[in-house]
Amino acid sequence: MRQNLKIKVKRFLRDLLITFMYKLEKSEKKSSDGEINIDYSLHSRWASVKENKKSIAFGLTSLRDLSRQGEIMLWVDQLEVFRDKDKGTGIGSYLIRQIIRDAEKLKVPVSLFVQPRGVKFEKEELTQWYARYGFKKEGGAMGKR
Numbered sequence: 001m002r003q004n005l006k007i008k009v010k011r012f013l014r015d016l017l018i019t020f021m022y023k024l025e026k027s028e029k030k031s032s033d034g035e036i037n038i039d040y041s042l043h044s045r046w047a048s049v050k051e052n053k054k055s056i057a058f059g060l061t062s063l064r065d066l067s068r069q070g071e072i073m074l075w076v077d078q079l080e081v082f083r084d085k086d087k088g089t090g091i092g093s094y095l096i097r098q099i100i101r102d103a104e105k106l107k108v109p110v111s112l113f114v115q116p117r118g119v120k121f122e123k124e125e126l127t128q129w130y131a132r133y134g135f136k137k138e139g140g141a142m143g144k145r
Contacts, residue, residue, distance in 0.1 A: 011090075011093075014089075014090040014093075014094075015090070015094055015097075018042075018089075018090060018091060018094045020045070021044065021045060021046070022042045022043060022044060022045060022056065022091070023042070023043050023044075023045050024040060024041070024042055024095075024098065025040070025041045025042075025043065026038065026039070026040050026041075026102075027039050027041075031062075035062045035063060035064045036062065036063040037060070037061070037062045038061045038062065038063070038074070038102065039058065039059070039060050039061070040058060040059040040060075040061070040095055040098060040099065041055045041057075041058045042055060042056050042057040042058065042091060042094075042095065043055055043056065044056060055082065056081065056082055056083060056086055056091065057080065057081040057082060057086065057091045057092065057095055058078070058079075058080060058095075059076065059078065059079045059080075059095045059096070059098075059099055060076075060077040060078040060079075061074050061075060061076050061077060061099055062074075062075050062077060063075075063106070063108065071109075072108050073103075073108050073109045073110065073111050073143070074099065074102070074103040074106065074108050074109070074110045074111070075110075075111050075112065076096075076099060076110060076111070076112035077112075078117070079092060079095060079096060079099075079112075080117060093133075096130075096133055097133070100133060100134075100144060103144070109143055109144060109145040110135075110143065110144045111138070111141050111142065111143040111144075112130070112135070112141060112142055112143075113140065113141050113142075114126050114127045114130060114142060127142065130142050
């Protein structure tokens with residue numbers, strides 16, 4: 001119990017620092033095939049105007065019916081923290097929790113393929129990282145219902 005409280009306090013303080021240092025922008029667009037794309041982008045709050053246009057991390061998601069059986073889900077197409085110095089600071093965790101919160105508001109599951117792209121994790125470590133947020137293996141993908 002005490003350890004769980006420590007983890008929650010640490011996460012809260014880390015998220016507070018991230019929201020102080022960075023601005024999360026979210027944009028939604030409907031594609032021609034009816035999918036709704038929801039993109040998340042994290043920018044520095046304190047950089048110059050030119051620098052502020054550059055994302056330090058992003059998440060690309062879409063609402064779609066992959067099963068073709070009417071089950072809409074929020075599919076995470078990509079989640080990436082760009083700069084090596086920002087990796088391991090909680091920014092990726094912050095983004096995945098934002099995506100999960102939005103899926104919960106929409107009352108849809110979240111799914112993704114585990115694909116290490118430029119991250120410090122191997123595939124198994126990344127699978128374990130997603131599992132910490134409640135994702136479980138579902139066939140070749142991972143999902144959170």
